[in-house]
Amino acid sequence: MTRKLTDKPISIASDHRGVALKARLAGWLAAHGYGVNDCGTGSAAERVDALDYALRLVGEIKAGRSDFAVGVCGSGQMMAMTANRFRFVRAALLHTPAESIPAREHGDANMLVLGADVTDAAAAEQILEAFLSTAALGDRYAQRRERLAKLETSKL
Template identity: 40%
Template sequence: MRIAIASDHAALELKADLAEWLRLDGHDVEDLGPFDATSVDYPDYGYKLASVIAEGTAQFGVALCGSGIGISIAVNRNPACRAALVSEPLSAALAREHNDANVIAMGARLIGLEMAKACLTAFLSTPFGGDRHQRRVNKLSHPAL
């Protein structure tokens, strides 16, 4: 699976740890930065991640910042993206099953590495439920439907 990952400076360490863990699990990971602890603006990296998802270069995205809130807002500005901010595995699974989320967002200051891994495992292993959910997901990108 091809997964893009991006963060701001507050989530740099979590991003690096998750990218390595995903690679060891056999995934093709594209790290979109940043690559050092210099202060950066989370919208820049959220928009970059959203572009990669919208282009189809990656199947899924991982968006990280201090709280996960700011970067998830930035990603969701792109109509091709459905980013879900999660902090535990059930929400991660439901984001995939019910909402066909293609980006998982987490807050590095709020979630530990092991919980982040558990969320990612649930997110990546849960298929979209389709059926009644598809009508609703269609409306996320096209409100007039």
């Protein structure tokens, strides 16, 4: 892996369907020198709502405790939709390592979302590695991100 993009812990959370994949990714993060902030859930036995755990990750980013977060739920959809309600979060639901590159370079995504039901663990590790080793580009991409951040407050 190339240089780390952050020295802050990576916050990670899942719903009940993503517990096993979350644990594997937390292990990968620790093995690669990242601090890990586990925001739950810890059990697959009881159904929980992915929305609640996405909000925990959003809170970690907002508070500045983490620059990056990883959310895992069954399809990934609810985590991504919830997180993207907040203008300071740029959550990307990814399925391949190749998708990680433009998500980070062009969109400066700060939250990786994975679907535990549709992404095997080995692929998830590769996606995470690509995500965390790709820096955001400047120039026109930075301008585009600034425009994106303003959309929430604009009126159509």
